Amino acid sequence: MKKLVVIGAGMASGRLLEQLFEAAPGEWHVTLFNAEPRGNYNRLMLSPVLSGEKTYEQIVTHDADWYAAHGVDCRFGEPVVRIDRANRAVYSNSGGAPYDALVIATGSAPFIIPVPGSDLPGVVTYRDLEDTNAMIEAGISGKDAVVIGGGLLGLEAAAGMAARGASVTVVHLMGHLMERQLDPAAGYLLQRDLERRGIKVHCKGATKAILGHGRAEAVLLEDGTVHPADLVCMAVGIRPEVRLANDAHLEVERGIVVDDALRTSDPHIFALGECVEHRGQVFGLVAPLYDQAKVLARTLLGEEAAFRPVQTATKLKVTGCDLYSAGDFAEGEGREDIVFRDPGRGIYKRLVLENDRIIGVVMYGDTADGNWFYGLMKDETDISEMRDTLIFGPAFQGGTALDPMAAVAALPPEAEICGCNGVCKGTIVAAVQGGAHTLDAVRACTKASGSCGTCTGLVEQVMKLTLGDGFVAPAPAGMCKCTDHSHEDVRRLIKSMGLKSIPAVMQELGWKTVGGCHSCRPALNYYLLAEYPLDYRDDRQSRFVNERNHANIQKDGTYSVVPRMWGGVTTPQELRAIADAAEKYAVPMVKVTGGQRIDLLGVKKEDLPHIWADLNAAGLVSGHAYSKGLRTVKTCVGSEFCRFGTQDSTGLGIRLEKLLWGSWTPHKVKLGVSGCPRNCAEATCKDVGVICVDSGYQISVAGAAGMEVKETEPLASTPCEDEAVEIITAFIQLYREHARYLDRPYKWVAKVGLDWVKAQIADLPTRRALVERFEISQSVYRRDPWAEHSTTTETPRWAPLADLTLEAAE
Amino acid sequence: MTGFIDIGALEDIPRQGARVIRTVQGCVAVFRTLDDRVFALDDRCPHKGGPLSEGIVHGDRVTCPLHNWVFDMNSGAAQGADEGAVRTWPVRVEQGRVLISAELVSRPRAA
Ligand SMILES: Cc1cc2nc3c(=O)[nH]c(=O)nc-3n(C[C@H](O)[C@H](O)[C@H](O)COP(=O)(O)OP(=O)(O)OC[C@H]3O[C@@H](n4cnc5c(N)ncnc54)[C@H](O)[C@@H]3O)c2cc1C
Ligand code: SF4
Ligand code: FES
Numbered sequence: 001m002k003k004l005v006v007i008g009a010g011m012a013s014g015r016l017l018e019q020l021f022e023a024a025p026g027e028w029h030v031t032l033f034n035a036e037p038r039g040n041y042n043r044l045m046l047s048p049v050l051s052g053e054k055t056y057e058q059i060v061t062h063d064a065d066w067y068a069a070h071g072v073d074c075r076f077g078e079p080v081v082r083i084d085r086a087n088r089a090v091y092s093n094s095g096g097a098p099y100d101a102l103v104i105a106t107g108s109a110p111f112i113i114p115v116p117g118s119d120l121p122g123v124v125t126y127r128d129l130e131d132t133n134a135m136i137e138a139g140i141s142g143k144d145a146v147v148i149g150g151g152l153l154g155l156e157a158a159a160g161m162a163a164r165g166a167s168v169t170v171v172h173l174m175g176h177l178m179e180r181q182l183d184p185a186a187g188y189l190l191q192r193d194l195e196r197r198g199i200k201v202h203c204k205g206a207t208k209a210i211l212g213h214g215r216a217e218a219v220l221l222e223d224g225t226v227h228p229a230d231l232v233c234m235a236v237g238i239r240p241e242v243r244l245a246n247d248a249h250l251e252v253e254r255g256i257v258v259d260d261a262l263r264t265s266d267p268h269i270f271a272l273g274e275c276v277e278h279r280g281q282v283f284g285l286v287a288p289l290y291d292q293a294k295v296l297a298r299t300l301l302g303e304e305a306a307f308r309p310v311q312t313a314t315k316l317k318v319t320g321c322d323l324y325s326a327g328d329f330a331e332g333e334g335r336e337d338i339v340f341r342d343p344g345r346g347i348y349k350r351l352v353l354e355n356d357r358i359i360g361v362v363m364y365g366d367t368a369d370g371n372w373f374y375g376l377m378k379d380e381t382d383i384s385e386m387r388d389t390l391i392f393g394p395a396f397q398g399g400t401a402l403d404p405m406a407a408v409a410a411l412p413p414e415a416e417i418c419g420c421n422g423v424c425k426g427t428i429v430a431a432v433q434g435g436a437h438t439l440d441a442v443r444a445c446t447k448a449s450g451s452c453g454t455c456t457g458l459v460e461q462v463m464k465l466t467l468g469d470g471f472v473a474p475a476p477a478g479m480c481k482c483t484d485h486s487h488e489d490v491r492r493l494i495k496s497m498g499l500k501s502i503p504a505v506m507q508e509l510g511w512k513t514v515g516g517c518h519s520c521r522p523a524l525n526y527y528l529l530a531e532y533p534l535d536y537r538d539d540r541q542s543r544f545v546n547e548r549n550h551a552n553i554q555k556d557g558t559y560s561v562v563p564r565m566w567g568g569v570t571t572p573q574e575l576r577a578i579a580d581a582a583e584k585y586a587v588p589m590v591k592v593t594g595g596q597r598i599d600l601l602g603v604k605k606e607d608l609p610h611i612w613a614d615l616n617a618a619g620l621v622s623g624h625a626y627s628k629g630l631r632t633v634k635t636c637v638g639s640e641f642c643r644f645g646t647q648d649s650t651g652l653g654i655r656l657e658k659l660l661w662g663s664w665t666p667h668k669v670k671l672g673v674s675g676c677p678r679n680c681a682e683a684t685c686k687d688v689g690v691i692c693v694d695s696g697y698q699i700s701v702a703g704a705a706g707m708e709v710k711e712t713e714p715l716a717s718t719p720c721e722d723e724a725v726e727i728i729t730a731f732i733q734l735y736r737e738h739a740r741y742l743d744r745p746y747k748w749v750a751k752v753g754l755d756w757v758k759a760q761i762a763d764l765p766t767r768r769a770l771v772e773r774f775e776i777s778q779s780v781y782r783r784d785p786w787a788e789h790s791t792t793t794e795t796p797r798w799a800p801l802a803d804l805t806l807e808a809a810e
Numbered sequence: 811m812t813g814f815i816d817i818g819a820l821e822d823i824p825r826q827g828a829r830v831i832r833t834v835q836g837c838v839a840v841f842r843t844l845d846d847r848v849f850a851l852d853d854r855c856p857h858k859g860g861p862l863s864e865g866i867v868h869g870d871r872v873t874c875p876l877h878n879w880v881f882d883m884n885s886g887a888a889q890g891a892d893e894g895a896v897r898t899w900p901v902r903v904e905q906g907r908v909l910i911s912a913e914l915v916s917r918p919r920a921a
Contacts (some may be wrong), residue, residue: 175825175844185843254905330845331870333884515844517824518873518880519867541826545864545875553875557861801829801840801908802817804915 003238004028004300005090005099007080007244012273012289012609013105014040014061021070021765028300030072031097033090035106036128037077039067040055044286046132047317050160056129073097083248085266100298104256104264104271108238108284113148117210122217123232138231141165146219146229148207150177153233153315155194156515159318161233162199169227171205171219172196173236175449176503177348181325183312183514185348186364188503192346193321202227209325209490230728240275240282250419255282260306261298272296287312304618313374313766314768315367324370327377328352329360331514342393343508349391376443408461417458425462432466456484459482480519482511487740491527500532502539516542523741527627529664530736533777546626550785552606559602559608561587562625563615564661567635567653568596568674577618585611595632595670597623609795612786621784628742629664630732633657634682638675638692645675647692652721653681662782663774666739669732684712687745688728697724701731703756710746713754716761730761814902814909820846821906827861828872833914837901839863840908841883843870849883850901850910856894 004020006013009032020028032039038060043393045059049107067074078092089098110125112118118236119325124134135145140161147158150172164664166515171175176187178196191201206222210232219227240255251257255277256259262270262278272292283289288309298305303365313326326760329352331337340349351373352360358377363370369551372393376383383390413426423446436442442451442459449456464471478484485493490509498499499505502524516524521542546552551559563578582590592801603611612622615631624631633656636642638649653673660671672683683689685705689712691698696719703712712773716727788794823829823842830837830853837853839862847870853863860876871889873880880889886896900911 047812179845330843332846333870333882513869515868517868520876521866521868541824541867544866549864551863553864554856555876557859557864764912797822797829800832800837801822802831804815804831804833 001026001029002100003031003098004324005031005097006105007033007090007102008105008107008273008275009034009036009038009040009062009076010105010107010273011040011043012293013294014082014102015290016103016105016272017062017070017072018295018570020291021583024301025070028101029071031075031262032067032072032694033078033080033092033097035079036130036590038129039063039074039076041129043128044317046129047156047160049129049133050132050157051163052160053163064700067560073385074779075285078246083244083269087266088352089113091577094719097450100268101108102269103274103296103300105273106241106244106275107317108274109241110234111237111239112234113175113207113236114736115207116211117212117216117614118214118234120210120214120216122212122230123210126153126478127238135161135231135233135677136164137375140231143167143230144228144233146171146227147233147234147235147237148219149237150174150203151180151235151237152178152314154233155190155316155318155321157233157235157319158194158199159197161231162197165617166231167198167200169202169229171201171202171221171227173204173206175203177201177203178316178323178325181362182323182364183329183350183362183504185350185507185514186323186325186362188501188507189346189348189364190316190321190323194318197320207369210645212732218781224585236275238284242275245275253277253280260295260308261299261723262292262307263299266268270296270299278309281309283309283614285314288748293703310378312362313370315370322365324363324367325361326370326374327358329362335359337514338387338391339512341507341510348507351391353383356382356387358383390684402532402670405701408458409465410413411441417448417462420529420705428459428462429437429466432463437463437467439470465720474729479523480517482513482516482520485509487523490524491531491738491740494527494531500528502542512561519542522547526664526666526741529786530777533780538565547628549605549608550612550626550789551603552626554601556602558604560599560625561611562593562597562599562623563609563620564623566657567650569650569654574618574620577615577620581611581614582616593625593632594618595625596634597632599625599627606799609786609790609798613790613795616787616790617783622786624661627664628667629662630660631668632655633660633671633673634686636675636680638673642675644678645692647675647697647721648691648695649673649675649692649731652692652697652724654689655721656725659729659778660732661726662784663778664781665732665734665736665740669745671728685709686712687714688731690724690728695719699727699731702746702754704746705746708746713749715754715758724769726771727761729774731768732755733770734760736777738768813912814900815912815915816907817905817910818908820887820903820908822863823848824877826867827863828867830861830863833911834917837861837863837915838914839912840910841867841872843867843883846903848901848903848908850899851881851882851883851886852897852899854896855879855881856888856896857892862896 040062042059042061048054080090080092082091089096110127125129145161145166145168147154147170149169151718157166158170176184177190208222209220210216211218211220216232219229242252242256245252245256256271256275258271258276263271264271273289284419292307295305295307311327316323336353338351348367352364353356361373384446411425415425417425428447431442431446436445479487505524525539525542540548585607587600591599593599602731633653635650635653639645669687671688672686674681674683675692685703688702698717699715701715704710718724733746816849817831826844828841838850839853841849854862855874857879860874864875865872870883872913878890886898888894902909
């Protein structure tokens with residue numbers, strides 16, 4: 001009998017042996033080495049073992065009797081340490097075995113991020129039964145566990161430990177979970193489901209260190225967050241286990257290189273499973289490995305067979321999180337999306353099409369049709385005939401294409417149209433027949449589409465059915481082409497539905513694009529930041545260039561730098577520092593701005609963090625001359641020096657600026673404070689103007705001196721400076737909470753009416769609450785962005801990634 | 811000349827953002843999308859020369875920061891009513907490293 005030696009008793013080699021013995025019993029005598037002290041078991045089922053749904057005994061695939069019946073010489077717990085190609089033998093530390101053919105099936109090894117503390121006791125990986133038992137035996141019930149890595153494995157580990165009563169946090173480097181299988185919308189739904197079952201999720205979290213004295217106690221992230229952890233599970237990825245093959249000088253790239261017959265660069269040695277690389281591809285799921293096993297069995301029996309990888313689908317084995325993904329779901333030229341969202345039920349389906357073929361599927365919540373779509377994808381079926389109803393799955397195919405109006409017409413009167421408010425079709429029809437001929441009227445008397453608003457289209461269809469041509473659907477006044485919701489709706493829904501991230505808004509409100517656009521993303525970023533100042537994390541990539549780079553971009557791509565000068569007051573030292581900086585960075589123009597600041601124009605992007613650091617060192621901070629936020633508070637000299645001055649207008653201006661700086665607002669905000677009605681600070685064409693008079697302070701708002709020129713309108717008068725400050729703060733917070741993005745205060749006041757604004761400010765509890773909310777927000781946002789970006793880690797990111805002009809010299 | 815050269819780690823480019831590389835053929839913006847695809851385009855908007863690397867990236871498109879022209883990063887073509895295109899360069903990611911067409915180290919042949 002010929003001798004076959006197999007290294008590794010994993011998923012792939014188990015299947016190989018079955019195929020081999022079935023096809024030709026007695027042709028090979030097999031010696032099976034395994035590093036684990038046991039034979040083949042179903043590794044996929046470790047998660048149910050971890051969660052307690054199954055025991056190890058239940059997942060064994062090949063027991064002692066099976067090996068005995070097939071005459072397998074089992075060398076379990078004996079890792080192979082060397083392959084002697086010249087003499088065709090392998091060795092473990094307890095002895096060797098000769099071979100006529102050798103199969104390497106060593107799988108892969110979990111990757112450990114080499115952060116400080118990663119070698120502490122209490123840090124485990126997730127690969128085999130030992131790891132699983134380590135997590136179970138840690139007795140984590142009631143304790144804290146952190147899983148690093150929000151991919152398939154990490155989430156299964158998290159769910160398993162949570163099922164055992166641990167308080168689990170998943171730290172994930174990327175912006176959403178399982179980013180290799182899911183797009184942001186589906187990732188968001190998954191996160192929501194996990195959070196609902198008590199698993200905390202921290203995306204965009206980069207692990208910096210594992211802290212602890214003698215054993216893991218906490219995980220520290222780059223952003224400074226510390227998550228307590230009695231146990232840390234690292235599930236950040238795997239790499240093919242190729243050490244033996246390397247030492248034996250077989251051809252190895254990322255994995256052991258094999259041809260279509262699974263042969264390595266040595267004709268007597270074969271390899272399969274996660275340790276191989278086939279035509280540049282490595283593997284991480286079992287389906288293709290089973291195909292490899294089939295092919296290798298035939299190769300070993302001297303038959304012709306070739307391995308061709310096919311696309312595989314992924315499902316997550318976490319009960320209650322129903323997801324399905326297959327194929328390629330990136331956007332691309334010529335690719336189209338069909339997206340279906342049902343936020344109420346947490347359902348999301350997306351098909352990616354190219355040339356009328358499905359090339360990718362992502363589904364969440366309802367994955368029943370996954371296999372059907374997968375079949376169409378594999379068979380490359382032309383779907384143009386069923387395109388209209390494709391997303392509804394096989395149940396809707398065959399017969400004629402569905403007319404959406406016909407579908408609505410076919411609904412019985414008791415069919416629910418508005419899920420939030422439980423309004424059925426009959427109620428809407430009755431309302432329309434009773435005289436409600438506009439959407440607003442229907443909303444007013446039935447509440448239909450009044451909450452989340454996603455059923456608006458359906459309500460309109462019911463109205464159209466009832467009214468016939470008499471119904472004219474209102475033109476959508478959406479924020480942008482990505483949604484039909486207006487700015488006001490979006491703000492309201494963010495609040496009422498508790499939406500806390502851009503993907504959450506896009507998913508729940510049915511965004512029609514995948515990543516939004518340049519006009520909705522900055523708006524959403526602002527709305528979220530204004531609503532949840534403490535929880536929301538600013539999304540830099542959703543900011544316009546000026547705000548992202550904390551400087552004004554000029555037409556030639558250079559920037560201008562404007563330090564803050566509180567109330568327009570400066571000192572000789574500051575002026576010297578500004579002059580020095582201007583010289584050092586060869587600033588082409590130094591100019592005084594209309595808001596009493598000094599502008600350094602023409603600075604190169606990569607110099608920005610450096611010039612900021614210099615200015616910071618002299619005590620100067622960013623003037624936010626680029627921001628949709630507080631810009632300047634222009635002042636006159638006031639009572640301190642002017643013979644007409646009635647109050648300390650300079651002092652008040654400085655006080656206001658120190659209070660308001662750093663705050664983000666729907667559009668830029670400028671203030672002016674003048675010491676008497678001569679108005680040298682031109683306060684009456686600002687967003688907020690104060691004129692000091694003998695009797696106190698006259699506050700007026702909603703002026704403009706831009707494309708439109710408009711005088712301010714009086715808001716309030718008060719004898720007391722503290723009260724003036726309170727009124728102004730409350731006004732700005734009211735504007736922050738209500739205006740649509742990119743509306744200056746004068747536009748917003750015109751929409752809501754000055755009387756309403758006055759009433760809000762005049763009501764003392766309302767005013768105080770506004771000030772309080774403003775202060776909460778400022779506890780986060782009153783920070784100097786220059787200092788935050790001129791650190792040693794940040795500064796290099798402002799320079800070019802690479803300079804290839806140097807390499808060109810040769 | 812074919813071939814690719816390593817210009818840095820994928821991680822060094824922010825998601826939905828870009829980094830610039832200097833080349834003898836001018837600055838090239840290397841973009842990274844939300845789903846980790848990369849694109850390389852000349853960093854000059856055909857409209858008035860805006861630095862595309864500073865635009866907002868959405869899907870596989872980028873909006874010029876100066877006057878909001880939108881470009882498809884696959885083809886470099888301006889979208890909608892605007893006309894024109896930016897030159898694109900072959901770029902790819904391998905094992906977390908970004909590789910770009912080696913053409914960029916040689917001077918352009920007579921333009
Ligand atoms: C918890 C968990 C859940 C998973 N869930 C899924 C899923 O739902 N769907 C899916 O498709 N995939 C899943 N996978 C991935 C799947 O398990 C792997 O793709 C598959 O096991 C790889 O098979 P393999 O035979 O290549 O390697 P393995 O199954 O890893 O087997 C390799 C064996 O080789 C041994 N070995 C290594 N070096 C040596 C040596 N020098 N000498 C002797 N023996 C050695 C190892 O100890 C190991 O037992 C999951 C993986 C894990 C860990
Ligand atoms: S506004 Fe009045 S107080 Fe202020 S500088 Fe002018 S004249 Fe003097
Ligand atoms: S320069 Fe790009 S749009 Fe004008």
